[in-house]
Amino acid sequence: MKSLLNKIDGMLKEKKFSQVKNILSQENPADICALFEELFGDDFDERAEFIILFRLLPKDLAAEVFAHMKSDMHKHLISMFTDKELREILDESFIDDTVDVIEEMPANVVARILKNSTTAERKAINQILNYPKDSAGSIMTIEYVSLHKDMTVSEAFEKIRKVGVNKETIYTCYVTENRKLIGVVTVKDLFMADEDDKISDIMETHIISVDTHEDKEIVGHMFGKYDFLSLPVVDREKRLVGIVTFDDAMDVIQEENTEDVEKLAAITPNEESYFKTGVFGHAKHRIVWLLVLMVSATLTQIIITKYENALQAVPTLLAFLPMIMDTGGNSGAQSSTLIIRGMALNEIHFFDFFRVVFKEFRISILVSAILAVVNGVRIYLMYDQNILLAATISLSIVFTIIVSKLIGAMLPMLAKKVHLDPAIMATPLITTLVDSCSILIYFNIAVAILHI
Amino acid sequence: MKSLLNKIDGMLKEKKFSQVKNILSQENPADICALFEELFGDDFDERAEFIILFRLLPKDLAAEVFAHMKSDMHKHLISMFTDKELREILDESFIDDTVDVIEEMPANVVARILKNSTTAERKAINQILNYPKDSAGSIMTIEYVSLHKDMTVSEAFEKIRKVGVNKETIYTCYVTENRKLIGVVTVKDLFMADEDDKISDIMETHIISVDTHEDKEIVGHMFGKYDFLSLPVVDREKRLVGIVTFDDAMDVIQEENTEDVEKLAAITPNEESYFKTGVFGHAKHRIVWLLVLMVSATLTQIIITKYENALQAVPTLLAFLPMIMDTGGNSGAQSSTLIIRGMALNEIHFFDFFRVVFKEFRISILVSAILAVVNGVRIYLMYDQNILLAATISLSIVFTIIVSKLIGAMLPMLAKKVHLDPAIMATPLITTLVDSCSILIYFNIAVAILHI
CATH class of the missing domain: 3.10.580.10 (CBS-domain)
Structure with a gap:
């Protein structure tokens, strides 16, 4: 790839266009598109060679390369095309690819595309455009045998x-x-x-x-x-x-996977790639859940204020708070992620509810027992053999993990049952609930064991 | 699907096997396999009808259904097959599917499969088995034209x-x-x-x-x-x-996606589905990172102990600690998830390092400014117009978000550069670093502004 890039770049500088043409007509359309992106970067609309190179491609290959391009390249090329060129590209393109292009163009460009389509093409384009976004009809093509x-x-x-x-x-x-x-x-x-x-x-x-x-x-x-x-x-x-x-279908699968990953990380799904999205776009997709989660943290704030006296009495308690909250958060995320993924892959259904909850319960017993022992020993040794402190932390870990895993398992399934998106609902609710539960469990166990 | 299930179930009870045979031979192999799983659940090895139903299938369809099954069904069926039946299934199967079956079977079953293969099949199977796990050779088939x-x-x-x-x-x-x-x-x-x-x-x-x-x-x-x-x-x-x-290839894409999602949630990747993995298996895949993260939380523990005096002086500070840590964690996770996904989709490369870091920096300024204003106003109103407290929290949020986003952006890229798995490395390191940084930032700003 790199060597081809350098070769083409050199030939362009020496204006050896017919040699470039010969090389490009041998290449795969996806590779040519990647080559254009590497060669011209974000300045493709200021580089005259871009349209020159594109015009060198044989018509059928040009249409395939066009189908692989991102929307801003489409917009630029269409603005440079003569009506005849546009007609030729549309003629060689599959209807579903043309619809993909149209969906991203402003109204005046759409009008130009439709004007340069045949009546039959126009009818097919309108038909596909009329199906709801994200429906089978919107991604289909009418060109079958x-x-x-x-x-x-x-x-x-x-x-x-x-x-x-x-x-x-x-x-x-x-x-x-x-x-x-x-x-x-x-x-x-x-x-x-x-x-x-x-x-x-x-x-x-x-x-x-x-x-x-x-x-x-x-x-x-x-x-x-x-x-x-x-x-x-x-x-x-x-x-x-x-x-x-x-x-x-493969594109749909990858898009859905990206969406699910984004939702799990508290990001509003975004169909454009990382670099195609601007700073404002990224900020917009991230701010919503950060705000919601920040405001919902008022709950933990209120709980902690209630236990201020306990913390004043035994300041050491405070040092373990982040660890217990993090362990709860991680345990909950493990369960919710596996359940959400299982539902996305159609492996887990709502009728499995009690099976899943019972399974997570047994897993949490096993996991929390091991963590509690490791941590109990560590604290016993680090804090002057303070067995009550060690017991407080270990017991808190056990209950925090059990509760977090149960919340992480149940919430996504319940969300799906009431037709909410499990991946979106899970993130804020689980974080807030797990945090609050962890703090409550920890302080209550501390008050009971340490007689504060 | 449900109605077909009930119909077959009824016919089985009345022993109308020839009717069942007629219906099944019309169905798609993937559906028949799903039907078997619904019909017999986990008790398939105790239900005589399972092997009876399987034997009713025409040979070519039987081989396709077999290819769709999970390993425990394979093991059971092979143990029930006569040598002749096994030979017929192998004969109708594609080599890559046979290799998939072999990879999951114990040695004695593998020996029986190889014994019942032709010399040519045996040679091809051995060839594919010899390629490294997860290589192109290990998932290929030799049956091409x-x-x-x-x-x-x-x-x-x-x-x-x-x-x-x-x-x-x-x-x-x-x-x-x-x-x-x-x-x-x-x-x-x-x-x-x-x-x-x-x-x-x-x-x-x-x-x-x-x-x-x-x-x-x-x-x-x-x-x-x-x-x-x-x-x-x-x-x-x-x-x-x-x-x-x-x-x-589609199976590979889905497997890789599941693996990445699991790694992001601090789970060691697991190739089996949720229900096929036992309680001990799940515990094993989850305990490693929980332990690592718990032990690395010793760092936050040490930091907090150092600032105990500040917290004793202004107890209210404590109430905001979970919120600041969570905001940092969420901001970092947003960035690291997008970068890891971008690298998995081949959209982000190491040579984009500074471009990504600069972009995340600008996004974090924008996002943190909004969150700081919202939160500053909230605290100013809730805490008796305490402007110094509001300023402390707001400034802490700004710096925490900026630092978290930079850590979340840089660590996965650096991990990949030194050939570590970005998804695995990112989770524990980012969590620990972001937590520690958030606490340090918060307490230092508090000490400076509130003159503790």
Whole structure:
């Protein structure tokens, strides 16, 4: 990659454009896009070579490279395109990629794109744009191969040859009758059949499909489960309206994973990448939960104020407060993270509630016993063999871990049950609850054991 | 799903096995496997119907269902199989799935599997088993379609028809010469070409491949980037030894994501699902970091002991300690999580170090200013207009957030630079450092402003 970068950079400086053209036409579109990003960085809109290089690409490759680019490059290129160039790119692009571009463009650019599309393209674009955000319909493409049940295998091959070049995938074909999806046949099935076999005899009629309004997260799960190359999308009357291909499903899976990780770290989900998001954007996505968590810490503040006398009596107690709170927080986060991930992967359901809670209870007993012993011995040795202090800390650890793990296990499941996002709900509530419980447990045990 | 479950359950009770067989042969293997898990739960090894149902499946479907199962079901079924049954399942299975099964079985079961494999299968299994864990070689399959460069398109079609049924994918074919990979041609390319075209004329010679020893995480990235159906795996001499298919790559992506999420929550990564892991297993995966974090909290303990006098002088200070520590922890976790995720997705590299640090610095100024104002006003109003206390808390928040975000941004990148796992290193170090810094900042500012 680096050597290619230097080579191209050198040729550009010497204006050896035809050599650059030869090299680029050999490369994979994803690599060319990465090359552009490396080569021009954030100044692509001020570098004349960017559009020159792009224009050097063969039309079909240019469209593929275009599909890989980020929205700010799209905006810049479209503003530089003549209407003819824009039409050529749109012509070579798949509808779902065009829709992705449109969704990120301001109104005047959208108008220009639609003006330069054919009537059929415009209709398809509008159809996809009309499905709810994050639905199966919004990520599908309409470019699939449809067959008729009375076709023979060799007629099917002929049709694939004729229409295939413009289809996003040809390897799974869909059999329709009055627009209803009645069968699925793969190119592998076609190869294994005789030339004169009827499609109706070899097609799979037990069809797995999704509704246009299904959440795209569910679509991602289905690809993970079934290992499909593409999944048909049907409307309420079971009419085939499009397909989702595995590459788009993979993008959805990665997006959902990033979202979940962000939510667990108290960040409002952000679809753009780290560098594409500005300082204000980042601040906006982080401030909400920091504010909520800060204000909810008023609870711990009130609790501590109540026990000020105990702390004045035995100042040493204070030294262990951060450790007990952190241990509680970490234990709770371990449980909630595993439960939230398990639910995201469809491995844990609400009917497992008591099974999960009982399991976490047993785990917390085991874990807390070990931590309590280690810590008890440590404090006994460090603090002049003060057995009461050691007992206070160890008992506090045991109860804090048990309570934190139970809260961490139950809250995400309850949140999902009442249709709240477990990852979002879990973070602030668990932190606040676990902190408050830890402090309460600690001070109450201290008051009881140390007779303050 | 539920209705199918009830239907099958009813039929089983009435011993209507042939009806069950008809229904199951229509279903998708992933669904049948899920059905078995629902139907028999953890008692599958005590329920005679489990093996009866499995034996009802047509051989090819049985092998696919088998591939979807978890290791304890594999172990039970293999112990129930006759040698003939085992041979039939192995015969219908893809080599990479067989290797997955073998990797989880005890030695005596492995011996039985190898005994019932053909010599060629045994050789392939041993080859894959010899690659390092988590390498491209360990997840590849050897069942690909290879073509010769002098073949015509119609000869290629003929070969695909002949050998395709046993190949995991036929849609991307690999052109080899003396076992070296010299070209790639897709079935779509073949369809779009003329029957008499030579393979050498239509094949793609700019080949993207991985080395057998490449980390499977990189393989996952490449699928995400290039949208391939399969990726060729070559040895050091560029000889083709196998392919990785997109479904296995998708599994790798999900596994890596789960691992990263677990590491962020201070859990040692665990490849088994939540319920498949026993109480002792869970405890083992969680205790390590809880212990490390607990012991490293000795640092906060020492710091607090040093400032005991200040706290005795102004007891109110104590009430805000948890809030300041939590705000620091949350701010640090936001930054470290985004950076770790960005590096996992290959969007952030070490050469971005100063760019990231500067960006996080600016974000932290913005975020901390808002939090400081909100909190300052709150404390001013709640604590009898004590402006000095409000100033202490607000200033502490500003510095705590700035320092936490910088630690959260720098540590994961530095960890990766010295080849430590950023997700694992980040958690304990960041927690301990951020906690200690928060307390130090808070007490020093308090001592300075309140003249204690």
